[in-house]
Amino acid sequence: MAEFKKIKRSENYSAWYNNLVEQADLAQHSAVKGCMVIKPYGYAIWEKMQADLDRRFKETGHQNAYFPLFVPKSLFEAEEKNAEGFAKECAIVTHYRLKTDPDRPGKLMVDPEAKLEEELIVRPTSEAIIWNTYRDWIQSYRDLPILINQWANVVRWEMRTRLFLRTAEFLWQEGHTAHATKEEALAETKQMLEVYADFAENVMAVPVIKGIKTENERFAGADETFCIEGLMQDGKALQMGTSHFLGQNFAKAFDVKFVSKENVKDYVWATSWGVSTRLMGALIMCHSDDEGLVLPPRLAPIQVVIVPITGKKEEEKALVLDKAREYYTALKAKGILVKLDDRDGISPGYKFADYELKGVPLRIAIGARDVAVGNVELARRDTKTKVVISAENLPETISNLLNEIQENIYNKALEYRDSHIHVVNTWDEFKDALDYKTGFVSAHWDGTSETEEKIKELSKATIRCVPLNNQQEEGVCVLTGNPSTQRVLFAKAY
Amino acid sequence: MAEFKKIKRSENYSAWYNNLVEQADLAQHSAVKGCMVIKPYGYAIWEKMQADLDRRFKETGHQNAYFPLFVPKSLFEAEEKNAEGFAKECAIVTHYRLKTDPDRPGKLMVDPEAKLEEELIVRPTSEAIIWNTYRDWIQSYRDLPILINQWANVVRWEMRTRLFLRTAEFLWQEGHTAHATKEEALAETKQMLEVYADFAENVMAVPVIKGIKTENERFAGADETFCIEGLMQDGKALQMGTSHFLGQNFAKAFDVKFVSKENVKDYVWATSWGVSTRLMGALIMCHSDDEGLVLPPRLAPIQVVIVPITGKKEEEKALVLDKAREYYTALKAKGILVKLDDRDGISPGYKFADYELKGVPLRIAIGARDVAVGNVELARRDTKTKVVISAENLPETISNLLNEIQENIYNKALEYRDSHIHVVNTWDEFKDALDYKTGFVSAHWDGTSETEEKIKELSKATIRCVPLNNQQEEGVCVLTGNPSTQRVLFAKAY
Numbered sequence: 002m003a004e005f006k007k008i009k010r011s012e013n014y015s016a017w018y019n020n021l022v023e024q025a026d027l028a029q030h031s032a033v034k035g036c037m038v039i040k041p042y043g044y045a046i047w048e049k050m051q052a053d054l055d056r057r058f059k060e061t062g063h064q065n066a067y068f069p070l071f072v073p074k075s076l077f078e079a080e081e082k083n084a085e086g087f088a089k090e091c092a093i094v095t096h097y098r099l100k101t102d103p104d105r106p107g108k109l110m111v112d113p114e115a116k117l118e119e120e121l122i123v124r125p126t127s128e129a130i131i132w133n134t135y136r137d138w139i140q141s142y143r144d145l146p147i148l149i150n151q152w153a154n155v156v157r158w159e160m161r162t163r164l165f166l167r168t169a170e171f172l173w174q175e176g177h178t179a180h181a182t183k184e185e186a187l188a189e190t191k192q193m194l195e196v197y198a199d200f201a202e203n204v205m206a207v208p209v210i211k212g213i214k215t216e217n218e219r220f221a222g223a224d225e226t227f228c229i230e231g232l233m234q235d236g237k238a239l240q241m242g243t244s245h246f247l248g249q250n251f252a253k254a255f256d257v258k259f260v261s262k263e264n265v266k267d268y269v270w271a272t273s274w275g276v277s278t279r280l281m282g283a284l285i286m287c288h289s290d291d292e293g294l295v296l297p298p299r300l301a302p303i304q305v306v307i308v309p310i311t312g313k314k315e316e317e318k319a320l321v322l323d324k325a326r327e328y329y330t331a332l333k334a335k336g337i338l339v340k341l342d343d344r345d346g347i348s349p350g351y352k353f354a355d356y357e358l359k360g361v362p363l364r365i366a367i368g369a370r371d372v373a374v375g376n377v378e379l380a381r382r383d384t385k386t387k388v389v390i391s392a393e394n395l396p397e398t399i400s401n402l403l404n405e406i407q408e409n410i411y412n413k414a415l416e417y418r419d420s421h422i423h424v425v426n427t428w429d430e431f432k433d434a435l436d437y438k439t440g441f442v443s444a445h446w447d448g449t450s451e452t453e454e455k456i457k458e459l460s461k462a463t464i465r466c467v468p469l470n471n472q473q474e475e476g477v478c479v480l481t482g483n484p485s486t487q488r489v490l491f492a493k494a495y
Numbered sequence: 496m497a498e499f500k501k502i503k504r505s506e507n508y509s510a511w512y513n514n515l516v517e518q519a520d521l522a523q524h525s526a527v528k529g530c531m532v533i534k535p536y537g538y539a540i541w542e543k544m545q546a547d548l549d550r551r552f553k554e555t556g557h558q559n560a561y562f563p564l565f566v567p568k569s570l571f572e573a574e575e576k577n578a579e580g581f582a583k584e585c586a587i588v589t590h591y592r593l594k595t596d597p598d599r600p601g602k603l604m605v606d607p608e609a610k611l612e613e614e615l616i617v618r619p620t621s622e623a624i625i626w627n628t629y630r631d632w633i634q635s636y637r638d639l640p641i642l643i644n645q646w647a648n649v650v651r652w653e654m655r656t657r658l659f660l661r662t663a664e665f666l667w668q669e670g671h672t673a674h675a676t677k678e679e680a681l682a683e684t685k686q687m688l689e690v691y692a693d694f695a696e697n698v699m700a701v702p703v704i705k706g707i708k709t710e711n712e713r714f715a716g717a718d719e720t721f722c723i724e725g726l727m728q729d730g731k732a733l734q735m736g737t738s739h740f741l742g743q744n745f746a747k748a749f750d751v752k753f754v755s756k757e758n759v760k761d762y763v764w765a766t767s768w769g770v771s772t773r774l775m776g777a778l779i780m781c782h783s784d785d786e787g788l789v790l791p792p793r794l795a796p797i798q799v800v801i802v803p804i805t806g807k808k809e810e811e812k813a814l815v816l817d818k819a820r821e822y823y824t825a826l827k828a829k830g831i832l833v834k835l836d837d838r839d840g841i842s843p844g845y846k847f848a849d850y851e852l853k854g855v856p857l858r859i860a861i862g863a864r865d866v867a868v869g870n871v872e873l874a875r876r877d878t879k880t881k882v883v884i885s886a887e888n889l890p891e892t893i894s895n896l897l898n899e900i901q902e903n904i905y906n907k908a909l910e911y912r913d914s915h916i917h918v919v920n921t922w923d924e925f926k927d928a929l930d931y932k933t934g935f936v937s938a939h940w941d942g943t944s945e946t947e948e949k950i951k952e953l954s955k956a957t958i959r960c961v962p963l964n965n966q967q968e969e970g971v972c973v974l975t976g977n978p979s980t981q982r983v984l985f986a987k988a989y
Contacts, residue, residue: 098587
C-alpha cells in the first residue's frame with residue numbers, strides 16, 4: 002500500500018486541490034486535452050447531487066427530456082449574442098467517416114469525401130436546438146408553460162482547464178422553460194434560483210449569496226442572469242449556479258409565437274438555468290482540509306464506516322467481526338449509508354487514513370475490549386474528535402450525529418464566509434481587502450461597464466453580483482468617485 | 496383539440512410505428528439529420544428503465560463513472576478490429592473555434608486557424624478511451640476486478656435512421672470490466688446477459704432468447720458476443736442487448752498488464768455490455784396496438800388515471816371531484832403512480848383516447864351515479880375490457896390488477912413469440928416460413944460465414960443467435976446440404 006501524498010492548503014491551495022481530487026479518487030485528467038475522467042467515488046457524489054436536484058426539479062413541475070448533442074451551424078448562429086458568446090470555444094464536427102490511410106498500414110484518416118454540407122457544433126448549451134424544437138410545440142397559450150430539464154454533457158473548448166472547475170467537456174443539467182408572460186418567466190427564473198440556493202445550503206452545506214450579474218457577466222443571450230455565489234477557503238468566489246431570464250430573445254430568433262387567451266399573437270417568454278459538475282469543485286474547496294475531503298453527510302456515498310480492530314487470536318477476531326456485522330445491519334436498517342471494512346491484511350491505520358482522505362463523516366472502530374463492555378470508538382471527520390461511547394441505541398446516535406455534522410459543516414463555512422465580506426469605501430481599502438483579507442469586497446461602483454473592466458484590470462476582481470434585495474444607499478464609486486446608489490460584491494473568482 | 500391520427504398495424508407496420516412514436520409524444524426527429532428529440536413522456540419511460548437497470552448493476556457490484564465524449568484518433572485506431580468496425584460511421588471533430596464570416600454579416604464560419612493537431616472521434620463506444628485509462632489503474636491482481644458502468648450518449652453516423660431503433664446519436668449504458676482470469680471475465684459476460692434477460696422479461700414484459708452471435712455478427716473487437724433477441728409483432732427480430740467477452744484484445748492494444756497472485760505478469764481480461772434507447776423501440780413494437788401504446792405497469796410513468804365524469808350541476812360535480820381526489824390520495828399512498836385528470840373543458844372521450852394512446856394500463860372513470868353507490872368503472876388498456884366494481888379496497892384491487900396486467904402482457908408476447916419459432920429442414924420451408932409465417936426460423940447451418948452471407952443475400956434473414964444450451968443434433972445445412980451439428984435461429988431483423 003502506497004502512502005497517500007499530502008499537500009497543505011497553506012503551502013499551495015491550488016496544488017492542494019489538484020492533489021486531493023486525484024488522491025481521493027474523484028477525477029483525473031484524460032488522454033483528451035481538457036477532458037476529465039470522473040472516477041467512481043467522485044461520480045457517486047455527483048449522482049447524489051443529481052438525485053436531490055432532480056427531485057427538486059420534479060417537485061416544481063419540471064419534466065426531463067433529451068435534445069441532440071449537435072447543433073447545425075445555421076441554428077447555432079440564429080441568436081446572435083448567444084452565438085457570439087460561445088463561438089470561440091466550440092468543438093466542430095466537419096466529417097462523418099474515417100477511412101484506412103493508404104500511407105500508414107492499419108491506421109485511419111479522415112475521409113475527405115465524407116465532409117458534412119453543414120458543420121455541426123457540439124452543444125456548449127442547448128438554447129438553439131431546444132427553441133428550434135419548441136417552435137413546433139407551441140401554438141397557443143394552452144401549450145404553455147413548457148417546463149423541461151435535460152441532464153447532459155456539453156463542450157466548451159477551454160485552454161486552461163482544472164478538474165471539475167473548468168473542463169472542455171462537463172456534465173450538467175439545463176432547464177429550458179417557455180411562458181406566456183414576462184411575469185411568469187421572471188417568477189420561474191427566481192424560483193429556480195431559490196431551488197439552487199436551497200440545495201447549495203441544505204445539501205452541499207455551502208452558504209451562498211443570491212444576486213444578479215452585471216451586463217458584463219451576463220449569459221450571452223439573456224436579459225438578466227441571476228446567480229448563486231459561494232466562497233472557497235482561499236477567499237476566492239465560485240459561481241455555483243445561474244438562472245437566466247431570456248426575455249423574448251430566443252423566441253424572436255427562432256420565431257416562436259403563441260396565440261394568447263385574448264387571441265393576440267405574441268412571442269414566447271423564456272428562461273434557462275443550470276448547474277454542473279463544477280459543484281463538485283465547490284464542494285471540495287469549501288469544506289476539505291489538509292487530511293483530505295470533508296463531505297457533508299447528505300452527499301456522502303458512505304456516511305459511516307465500521308473498522309473492526311482484530312487481534313491475532315481467532316476467537317477474539319470472530320467476536321469483533323460478529324459485533325461489527327451486527328452494528329452494520331442495524332445502521333443499514335435505519336437507512337444509514339454504512340460500510341463495513343473487514344478487509345484482511347490492511348492495517349486499521351491505513352484504513353483510517355483512507356476514509357479520512359475520502360471524507361467519510363463518521364468512523365466507528367471496535368476492538369475486543371469495546372465488544373466486552375459494549376462500547377464503540379466514534380471519530381468525526383469534521384472536527385477530528387474521537388469519543389468512546391456506549392453502543393446502546395447506536396443507529397439513533399449515529400443518525401443524530403450525522404445531522405449535527407451536516408449543520409456544523411455548514412455553520413463553519415458560513416462563519417468563514419461572513420467574516421470574509423469586507424465593506425470598504427476607498428480604493429486603498431479595496432485593494433487591501435482583496436489582497437490581504439481575501440473574500441468578498443462590498444463596495445460602491447458607478448454602474449458603468451467601463452469602470453467594472455478597469456477594476457478587473459487593476460485588481461483581478463470581478464463583480465460577482467448585485468445581491469438580491471440589496472440595500473440602497475448613496476455613496477461614491479470606489480474607483481472613480483462618481484455617485485453610486487448601492488454597493489455590489491467584488492471578488493477574485495474561479 | 497385535434498383528433499389523434501391513427502394507422503393500423505395491418506396496413507403498414509412501419510408507418511404505424513412512426514406515427515405512434517410521434518402521436519404518443521415519445522420522440523420526434525430533430526433539425527440534426529439522424530438525431531432525435533426524446534420528448535418528456537418518452538423520456539419518463541426511459542428513466543424508469545434506467546432506474547431499474549442501474550439498481551441491478553449496483554446489486555451485481557458495479558459502480559458508475561464517466562469517461563470523455565471524445566476519443567483521439569490515435570487511441571481510436573489502437574484496437575484495429577474495433578476501429579475498423581466503427582470507422583465508417585464516426586462523427587469527427589476537426590476544429591475548436593468559429594469566427595465571424597467576413598462575407599456574411601452576423602454569420603459564423605469555422606476558423607481555419609483553429610484546426611486540431613489530432614482529430615477527435617465522437618465516441619461510438621468507449622472501449623478505447625476506457626482501456627487507455629485502465630492502464631493507469633491496474634498494476635496488480637489487487638486492483639482487479641474493475642466493475643464500471645457508464646450512462647452516456649454515443650454517436651454512430653447512420654444514413655437510414657428510425658426513431659429509437661437507429662439514430663445517429665443515442666443514449667445507452669456501457670459496462671466495462673477488467674478481470675484477472677478468463678473464467679472470471681466469461682462469468683461476468685454471462686452474468687450481465689442474465690441481468691438483461693431478466694430485465695427484458697420481468698420489467699419490459701418482452702420474452703427474449705439468449706444466445707451467442709456468429710463471428711459475422713460479433714462486436715468488432717470481441718472474442719464472443721452474447722445477446723438477447725426479442726420478437727416484434729411484425730415477425731421481425733430485434734437485438735435488445737449485448738454482452739461481449741473481449742478476451743485480452745483491448746489489454747493488448749492498450750498494454751494493460753497486471754501482476755498475478757503468483758507474481759506473473761499477464762494481460763488483463765475484459766468484458767463490455769450495453770443496452771440503449773433502442774429498448775424503447777422494442778417496448779413499443781412488442782406490445783402496442785392500433786389504439787396506441789400498451790405499457791407494462793412496471794414501466795408506465797402513469798399506471799392509473801382517474802377521469803371524473805362531471806355533469807353540469809355544480810353540486811354533483813363537487814361530489815364527484817371529492818371522491819376522485821379521495822381515490823387519488825388512497826392510490827398514491829399505496830405507491831401507485833396515479834394521475835387525476837380533472838381538467839375542465841376537455842371531454843372524457845378525448846381524455847380516454849389520449850390515455851389509451853399513451854398506454855396507461857388502467858383507467859378509472861367515476862360519475863355521480865358511481866359515487867352514489869360506491870362504484871367505479873375500471874378499463875384495462877391491455878385487454879380493452881371494462882368492468883364496474885365496488886370501490887371498496889380500491890388500492891389493493893388496483894395493485895393486484897397491475898400485477899395481473901404485467902403478467903398478461905408478458906404471456907401474450909410469449910405466446911406470440913413461441914408460435915413464431917418455425918423449425919424447418921429444407922430451403923423451401925425456410926423461405927416459406929420467413930416470408931409467410933414470419934418470426935424466427937430454426938434451421939441447420941453448416942457453420943461457415945460464406946453460407947451465412949449467402950442466406951442473408953437470398954432471404955434477407957440473418958442468424959440472430961445460437962441459443963444458449965442449444966440442443967446438439969445431426970442434420971444438414973438448409974442451404975448447402977453440408978453436415979451440421981445444431982440448429983441456429985434465423986430471422987429478418989431490425
